[in-house]
Amino acid sequence: MAVRVLCQRCHREAHFLASDLLAHGAPAGHDFEDIRFRCSACDSRKTRAHPVDLDATPAGFIIVQRLAKRS
Helix, strand or coil: CEEEEEECCCCCEEEEEHHHHHHCCCCCCCCHHHCCCCCCCCCCCCEEEEEECHHHCCCCCCCEECCCCCC
């Protein structure tokens, strides 16, 4: 499963693996909609996150980004 994040200001879209978000400190017991993101294009914090099933999206048309480990 992946999480689709859409910036409400500039409409940039990004996809992240749900397992990566959980491993990097997503709040336990909360929905993905509760996670706060910042847009890398316009620096806005007005984003929307929705879980998506990768099997339902056409292969080759999305890029799933991996989160970097904190040092």
